[in-house]
Every structure is written in structure tokens, then in C-alpha cells.
Amino acid sequence: MGIDATGTDWVNAIEVRNLVKHYPHGTRPALKGLSLQVAKGDFFGLLGKNGAGKTTLVSILCGMLDEYEGSAAVAGCDLAQGFDPIRSRIGIVPQNLALYEDLTPRENLAYFGGLYRLQGAVLRERVAECLRMTNLETRADTRVSRLSGGMQRLANLAAALVHKPEILFLDEPTLGIDVHARKDIIEVLAQLNRQGMTLLFTTHYMGEVQDYFSKVAIIDEGALLAHGSIPELRAAYPRCRDLEELFFTLTGGHDKNDEAAPAVFPGKGGAA
Amino acid sequence: MKHSPATQPLSAIVTKDLLCLCRDKAGLTVLFIMPLALLLVMALVQNAVISSGPRSVRSELLVVDRDGGALAAEIVGSVASNGYYTVRREIGGGIPTSELARSAVLHGDIHACLIIPRGFSEAVSRHSMKRDMAADASGDPGESTPETTSVSDPVPPLEIILDPTLPGALREGYLNVLSRLVLLHEVRATFLAMGVELPAGAGDAGRYGGLDIRIEDGTFSGRKGTDMPTVTQQNVPAWTMFAMFFIVVPLATQMIRERNDGTLRRSLVAPVGYVSLVTGKILVYGMVCVAQFILLCAAGMTVLPWFGLASLTLGAHPGAIVPVVVAAALAACGFGVLIGTVARSHVQASSFGAVVVIILAAIGGVMVPVYVMPHYLREFSVISPLSWGLNAFLDVFMRGGSLADVLPETCGLLGFFVFTFTGAIFHRKRCGR
Numbered sequence: 131m132g133i134d135a136t137g138t139d140w141v142n143a144i145e146v147r148n149l150v151k152h153y154p155h156g157t158r159p160a161l162k163g164l165s166l167q168v169a170k171g172d173f174f175g176l177l178g179k180n181g182a183g184k185t186t187l188v189s190i191l192c193g194m195l196d197e198y199e200g201s202a203a204v205a206g207c208d209l210a211q212g213f214d215p216i217r218s219r220i221g222i223v224p225q226n227l228a229l230y231e232d233l234t235p236r237e238n239l240a241y242f243g244g245l246y247r248l249q250g251a252v253l254r255e256r257v258a259e260c261l262r263m264t265n266l267e268t269r270a271d272t273r274v275s276r277l278s279g280g281m282q283r284l285a286n287l288a289a290a291l292v293h294k295p296e297i298l299f300l301d302e303p304t305l306g307i308d309v310h311a312r313k314d315i316i317e318v319l320a321q322l323n324r325q326g327m328t329l330l331f332t333t334h335y336m337g338e339v340q341d342y343f344s345k346v347a348i349i350d351e352g353a354l355l356a357h358g359s360i361p362e363l364r365a366a367y368p369r370c371r372d373l374e375e376l377f378f379t380l381t382g383g384h385d386k387n388d389e390a391a392p393a394v395f396p397g398k399g400g401a402a
Numbered sequence: 403m404k405h406s407p408a409t410q411p412l413s414a415i416v417t418k419d420l421l422c423l424c425r426d427k428a429g430l431t432v433l434f435i436m437p438l439a440l441l442l443v444m445a446l447v448q449n450a451v452i453s454s455g456p457r458s459v460r461s462e463l464l465v466v467d468r469d470g471g472a473l474a475a476e477i478v479g480s481v482a483s484n485g486y487y488t489v490r491r492e493i494g495g496g497i498p499t500s501e502l503a504r505s506a507v508l509h510g511d512i513h514a515c516l517i518i519p520r521g522f523s524e525a526v527s528r529h530s531m532k533r534d535m536a537a538d539a540s541g542d543p544g545e546s547t548p549e550t551t552s553v554s555d556p557v558p559p560l561e562i563i564l565d566p567t568l569p570g571a572l573r574e575g576y577l578n579v580l581s582r583l584v585l586l587h588e589v590r591a592t593f594l595a596m597g598v599e600l601p602a603g604a605g606d607a608g609r610y611g612g613l614d615i616r617i618e619d620g621t622f623s624g625r626k627g628t629d630m631p632t633v634t635q636q637n638v639p640a641w642t643m644f645a646m647f648f649i650v651v652p653l654a655t656q657m658i659r660e661r662n663d664g665t666l667r668r669s670l671v672a673p674v675g676y677v678s679l680v681t682g683k684i685l686v687y688g689m690v691c692v693a694q695f696i697l698l699c700a701a702g703m704t705v706l707p708w709f710g711l712a713s714l715t716l717g718a719h720p721g722a723i724v725p726v727v728v729a730a731a732l733a734a735c736g737f738g739v740l741i742g743t744v745a746r747s748h749v750q751a752s753s754f755g756a757v758v759v760i761i762l763a764a765i766g767g768v769m770v771p772v773y774v775m776p777h778y779l780r781e782f783s784v785i786s787p788l789s790w791g792l793n794a795f796l797d798v799f800m801r802g803g804s805l806a807d808v809l810p811e812t813c814g815l816l817g818f819f820v821f822t823f824t825g826a827i828f829h830r831k832r833c834g835r
Binding site: 230 | 418426667674
């Protein structure tokens with residue numbers, strides 16, 4: 131299904147075509163004709179090295195960056211037509227801890243919920259539900275600055291959920307935390323995905339998450355290298371034992387020409 | 403509390419900014435304790451320097467009276483009765499020699515030393531009588547012959563040793579007081595020789611040769627101002643304006659912190675605009691400005707009198723100050739928002755903001771009144787919004803100004819707010835920062 135101007139009926143949560151982004155002082159484009167689709171209800175892994183263009187793509191899809199070439203649609207709405215219809219339908223978990231550290235998780239959630247016009251009992255219930263979902267109930271009234279790194283990341287996630295978004299963008303949400311905290315976050319996300327939320331998860335740690343991804347895209351230097359479900363990628367790259375090896379093969383020191391040739395979804399802007 | 407859906411984001415922003423501010427102890431210190439301390443210290447210092455009260459500035463004068471005569475006693479008594487000088491006779495528990503007194507001044511232990519030489523009173527009397535006799539011989543009582551008096555019977559000189567650091571006014575004061583006393587004595591002696599006794603008090607300070615000089619305050623439309631222009635009346639509005647504008651630093655640094663930690667970008671993904679986010683900040687920090695004004699006025703009324711300073715009075719039309727406070731608060735917050743939007747880093751915002759506010763305060767008459775500045779600096783004072791606010795405060799507090807009288811300054815401050823706020827929004831749209 132193509133782009134729906136009203137955004138009321140959509141199959142693809144995210145649809146990006148030939149996206150090119152130049153930064154004013156950049157020596158090369160951050161995105162070079164990137165095309166991909168994320169279906170409604172996907173747990174989509176966007177993998178790439180540092181500087182591959184993951185954060186740029188998420189920033190465009192969340193309305194934080196404009197002035198790009200190509201087209202992008204979120205929840206069926208073309209971003210070129212304006213971002214306002216989409217705002218309440220998406221949530222973002224930024225790479226850094228985008229919370230007020232002098233406030234408690236409860237106060238942070240109440241603030242972000244208030245921005246989405248939630249108020250009174252509804253807001254209180256949503257805040258409590260998000261705290262429960264992220265296992266932060268016991269530390270809900272402790273200042274964020276006094277929480278452990280893992281709990282801060284959970285609070286960062288909870289703040290994106292308070293308005294019940296349909297599509298959640300997660301820009302390296304597990305960066306810099308230990309394996310237990312990463313597991314806690316992934317489990318919360320898996321639960322949200324089971325409830326129908328579409329997730330776009332960018333990372334370059336793929337060990338713990340690869341089993342949860344319904345689809346994966348690997349990008350490097352702003353271009354798509356591979357795109358498909360894990361079984362599809364395994365079938366396309368039989369010499370790679372797992373996703374991590376495929377990732378290194380496509381983005382690292384291996385000979386790309388050997389492995390990148392078979393496009394997983396050639397007809398959908400697959401491998402570059 | 404329930405808000406309409408439209409105002410709910412603003413309510414959330416205001417609540418968040420209030421909580422962040424209340425938990426920032428360093429920020430609260432800068433916003434409330436610092437201006438209070440500045441007001442107290444500067445008012446006390448200025449009171450000591452510029453107050454017209456008789457005992458505000460006292461200089462210690464060590465007298466070494468080697469004469470012990472009537473004129474010496476009269477000089478010492480007159481100096482002691484002058485409000486600006488404290489006479490000391492002893493140093494280190496004993497009566498000093500001339501050399502010890504000189505050494506005490508040189509070491510900065512005492513401001514000045516007066517050495518009255520032996521035989522001074524008698525020599526002055528003899529000198530006066532001889533001059534009168536010479537005048538009688540020439541037939542003109544007003545004409546003396548200096549050659550004969552000074553050469554034949556010289557009066558030993560009074561020695562005054564002054565600390566080089568003594569302010570010029572006090573230095574001149576010593577010389578004026580002493581020369582006036584000696585002159586007065588000579589006039590009296592001359593009249594006595596003529597058989598006329600001067601009435602008590604003749605020639606004392608405070609008389610203006612019989613002229614009737616009337617002193618009047620300049621006030622709006624002849625309305626009565628405050629009783630006296632005091633240090634409190636000058637300093638409370640001055641440091642209130644400074645404190646209000648110093649809000650630029652915490653406001654701008656908070657904005658940059660939000661930009662750097664990603665909370666601004668996250669907030670902007672929600673259905674609120676940059677204008678709403680900034681408006682919430684202006685409401686919170688504007689309330690802080692009003693609180694600063696109330697705090698400093700309360701300090702002017704209650705705390706400063708504890709230190710011997712005059713109490714603050716709000717003038718004949720205290721209600722006229724309300725629009726000035728609101729306009730000044732908006733102007734300060736607008737400036738903070740502009741700095742917070744334009745500056746690239748925390749350090750840039752705090753250092754640039756602080757320096758600009760201090761410069762605007764200095765040329766705006768906060769630290770010293772504009773009228774004591776050099777002429778070319780006075781021209782610059784009109785560009786400082788702190789000067790507009792300060793003038794409006796002084797119009798109400800000291801010149802009996804009403805709402806109409808402070809309207810130009812109020813409009814100027816509001817114009818400054820519109821200019822800075824619009825500049826910030828325009829810059830944000832143009833640069834996305």
C-alpha cells in the first residue's frame with residue numbers, strides 16, 4: 131500500500147524512498163538514496179556502524195531534521211505534508227538520556243505526558259502503567275540522577291511510552307549499559323511488540339536482540355546493504371553463521387563484493 | 403488541577419521548570435542570595451562614602467598639642483565638634499611625640515596628624531596685635547603690612563601630615579577647617595582691638611552671608627517625592643534590576659542543557675512548539691523576577707534599617723511599580739531566551755550572558771549613578787534596558803511618579819522583550835538551534 135494522505139489506513143508503519151540527506155558542513159551525504167519499509171507490527175532492527183546514518187534516519191522520521199531529498203512516510207502520512215498529524219502516534223527513545231535528571235521518573239513521565247495533552251487521572255494512570263511496565267515502581271520517586279545506568283535507560287524508555295504511541299523509534303537505547311539491563315529493556319520491548327506496537331530499533335549490539343527482530347536492515351555510509359527477516363538473510367548469506375557475522379561481513383573487513391551481491395528483496399530497494 | 407487540553411502542555415512545562423529550578427540550589431543562590439548580599443554590601447559601602455549624614459565618614463586626626471594655649475584648645479575643640487573628624491590625643495596608650503605621630507601617619511595607623519607648635523597661640527595673638535597697630539598707623543584698619551609682620555615676628559607653622567591615601571575631599575576639608583579657624587581667630591582679635599565683640603556663632607559654617615538659599619527636590623508635577631534621597635532608595639531598585647537581568651545566566655544555561663541532553667528534541671517531537679516551550683520558561687523565570695523584586699524591597703524595608711540605613715519607601719504611587727516590574731521581568735527573560743537560543747555552549751552562555759549584563763548594569767547606573775559617569779559614557783546609558791527600568795523605579799520611589807510618568811520606560815522594556823523574543827524565535831527557525 132502506498133502513502134495515505136490522511137494517515138488513517140496504513141500497512142507500512144514506515145516507508146522511505148531514495149532518501150538523501152546532506153548536512154551543511156558534511157563532506158559526504160549522511161544518507162545516500164536509502165529506501166526501506168517497516169510493516170505495521172514489526173520489531174525492526176536497523177543495524178549499522180557508528181556514523182552509518184541510523185540516527186539521521188530516525189531524526190528525519192521523527193521530524194527533527196528536514197531539508198532532505200526523496201520521500202518518507204510514517205503511519206501512512208507523508209512527512210513532506212507536515213509532521214503534526216504524526217506527533218501523537220510516535221514515540222522516541224533517544225540515544226542519550228533525554229530526561230531531566232533533577233526530576234524523578236514519575237515527574238519526567240508526567241511532564242512528557244502533559245506535552246501530549248494527557249491530564250488528571252488519565253495521566254496518573256498512564257504514568258503508573260509505564261512505571262509498572264518498566265519495573266520502576268519502587269524507584270519512581272527517586273531523582274533520575276540517583277538511579278543506576280540501567281534504571282535510567284528504563285526511565286528513558288518509559289518516557290516514550292506514556293502517550294501510548296503506535297510506532298516507537300529506539301535509537302541505540304541500550305548503549306553503555308550492562309547485559310542484565312539490556313535484557314530488561316529488550317523484554318519490555320518484546321512485550322510491547324506483542325501488544326501490537328511497531329518498533330524501529332537501531333543498534334550495533336546485536337547478540338541479545340537478534341532473536342526478537344522480525345525484520346532487519348543493515349546500512350553503512352548512508353546506504354542499505356541488506357534488508358529482510360533473519361531466516362531470509364540466513365538463506366541469502368549461507369556462509370554467515372549469524373547476524374553478527376553477516377554484519378561484519380557486510381560492513382567490516384570482508385570482501386563486500388562476494389557477499390553483498392544477492393539482494394534479499396531486490397524489488398524493494400534491497401541491497402545496494 | 404484540571405486544565406483545558408490547549409493549556410495542558412503549558413501547565414506541564416511550567417511545572418517541570420519550577421521543579422527543576424527549585425532543585426537547583428546553586429541557581430537559587432545566584433537568583434536570590436547573591437542580589438541580597440550585593441544590595442546589603444553595596445548599600446553599606448555607598449552609605450559610608452556618599453551619605454550626607456554628619457557621622458557617615460569619619461577621619462581620625464591625631465593632635466600633638468605642644469602649645470597648650472587658648473587658640474590651640476579652640477582649634478582642637480572646633481575640629482572635634484566637626485562631624486567628619488575624630489580627634490585623638492594618644493596613640494599606643496601614651497601622648498605621642500611629633501616623630502611618633504608622623505610615623506603613625508606614614509604607617510597608615512591614622513589618617514592625619516596635626517602638630518601645634520610650642521608658642522603658637524601667643525605668636526598668633528602677637529601677630530594680630532602688631533598687624534592692627536600697623537593698620538592704625540597707616541589709617542586703614544583693613545590694610546596690613548605683611549612685610550613687617552611676617553619677617554619681624556613669624557608665627558610658627560601648624561603642621562598637618564596627611565595619609566596619601568586620604569580621599570581628596572577629606573584632605574581639602576582638613577585644610578579648610580584649620581585655615582577658617584585661624585582666620586576667624588584673627589578677625590575676632592582685630593574686632594576686639596577695635597573695641598567690638600563679635601556675637602557668638604558669627605563666622606560659623608552653615609551661614610551663607612545673609613543670603614536666603616532655599617533647597618527643593620525636583621519631583622513630577624510638583625508632587626512630593628520622598629523625604630530624602632537615601633542610599634536605600636538608590637540601591638534597592640538598582641540591584642533589583644541587576645538581579646532580574648542576571649536571570650539571563652541560569653535561564654540561558656538551562657536552555658542549553660536541554661538542547662545538549664536531548665530533552666529539547668524529545669519535547670519537540672510532542673505536539674508542542676518551541677514558542678510554547680520558551681513561553682513556559684518565561685512564565686517561571688518571570689515569576690522569579692517578581693519574587694526577587696519583592697525580596698529586595700522587603701530587605702530594603704526591614705533588613706537595611708538593622709544596619710543603620712534608611713528604610714525603603716515606595717513613593718506616592720506604589721501601584722505604578724507593578725507594570726514596571728512585569729515589563730522588566732519580561733525584558734530580562736526575553737534577553738535570557740535570546741542568549742539561550744543563540745549561544746552554542748554552556749560556557750558561552752554563562753560567560754557572555756554575565757559579562758553583557760554586568761556591562762549593561764555598569765553603563766545603566768546600577769553600580770554608580772549615571773551622573774557621576776564621564777560625559778561620553780552617559781550617552782551610552784540610554785541603550786541599557788537596566789537604565790530604563792532603574793529610571794522608572796526611581797521615578798516612582800523618589801520623584802513621586804505615577805503610572806503615566808513611567809509609561810515610556812515600561813514601553814521601552816516591553817519593546818526590548820518583543821525584540822529579543824522575536825529574535826530568538828527567528829534564529830531558532832533559521833538555524834534550527
